[in-house]
Amino acid sequence: MAKMPDGPSLLLPLFPLPDTVLFPGMPLPLHIFEPRYRKMVEDVLGTQRTIGMTLLKPGWEEGYEGRPPIYSIGCSGVISQHERLEDGRYNIVLRAQSRFRVLEEHEGEPYRLATVETLTDGAGDAEALDGLRKRVLATIARAADGPKSLVLQGELPHELLVNALSQSLGLRPVEKQSLLDCHTLETRYTRLIEILEFHILEGPAGGSTAVH
Numbered sequence: 195m196a197k198m199p200d201g202p203s204l205l206l207p208l209f210p211l212p213d214t215v216l217f218p219g220m221p222l223p224l225h226i227f228e229p230r231y232r233k234m235v236e237d238v239l240g241t242q243r244t245i246g247m248t249l250l251k252p253g254w255e256e257g258y259e260g261r262p263p264i265y266s267i268g269c270s271g272v273i274s275q276h277e278r279l280e281d282g283r284y285n286i287v288l289r290a291q292s293r294f295r296v297l298e299e300h301e302g303e304p305y306r307l308a309t310v311e312t313l314t315d316g317a318g319d320a321e322a323l324d325g326l327r328k329r330v331l332a333t334i335a336r337a338a339d340g341p342k343s344l345v346l347q348g349e350l351p352h353e354l355l356v357n358a359l360s361q362s363l364g365l366r367p368v369e370k371q372s373l374l375d376c377h378t379l380e381t382r383y384t385r386l387i388e389i390l391e392f393h394i395l396e397g398p399a400g401g402s403t404a405v406h
Contacts, residue, residue, distance in 0.1 A: 206308055208246045208247075210249065211247070213367050214247065215269075219354055230305045239273065243272050246270050249371050266296045267293060293315065294310035297309045313377065315353065316377060317379050327383070336390075352383075365389060
């Protein structure tokens with residue numbers, strides 16, 4: 195599937211984590227306690243209120259206080275809610291906007307700053323998407339040992355459904371990253387089915403795929 199054209203570039207503060215992948219349209223509650231990221235929140239609340247979430251690559255522990263390697267594809271999110279605690283920590287909720295690719299990182303702040311280009315998620319053929327929706331829901335039911343483990347309200351739009359499943363299912367961070375890397379909803383559905391089918395073959399030792 196062809197990659198969608200790149201969008202405009204912008205300067206974005208990065209918040210890299212080892213186990214969290216954000217998908218467009220999804221909410222994400224976060225507790226901010228490190229001093230450098232408290233400053234990041236303070237700075238963005240006075241400006242564009244936007245943060246770029248990225249995933250740290252394996253082996254990040256040794257260089258965590260610095261700038262350990264990150265995956266190049268992330269997702270931006272706007273702070274839709276925030277609470278500043280008495281000791282300076284923050285509770286925030288991000289509402290994800292769009293995927294991006296990191297082009298270049300910059301010095302100048304205790305937190306990480308990068309020039310990023312926005313990426314557009316293509317849809318794909320409507321009939322194919324409908325078929326993939328049915329396949330992914332059926333596969334989840336098999337992987338989670340029964341459809342009662344998944345409750346969906348109404349007929350969700352394809353973008354909302356596949357992104358919600360990609361973020362909510364108990365998958366490994368690197369598996370979620372591979373889903374975020376997909377440039378169309380069709381390829382994200384397909385990749386999600388592949389991951390779930392692998393978990394089924396792997397058995398209980400591979401970990402849960404239950405929605406949470």
